[in-house]
């Protein structure tokens with residue numbers, strides 16, 4: 001089971017091991033956060049490159065957006 005190759009959900013490249021959760025990426029691409037997006041994050045995993053280049057920036061972006069909402073006194 002060691003060195004098992006998996007396919008990255010974002011670039012289609014191969015990676016070894018567990019890969020990374022893509023949580024955050026789907027929310028950013030669809031522009032909204034749904035239960036489906038959360039499930040996708042766990043189901044579709046990506047390589048280290050995509051995690052660093054796409055998923056991490058997406059999470060930062062979402063955090064920023066969420067931060068703006070909170071500071072505006074949103075009720076949700």
Ligand SMILES: [Zn+2]
Nearest residue numbers: 008011047050
């Ligand atoms: Zn990738």
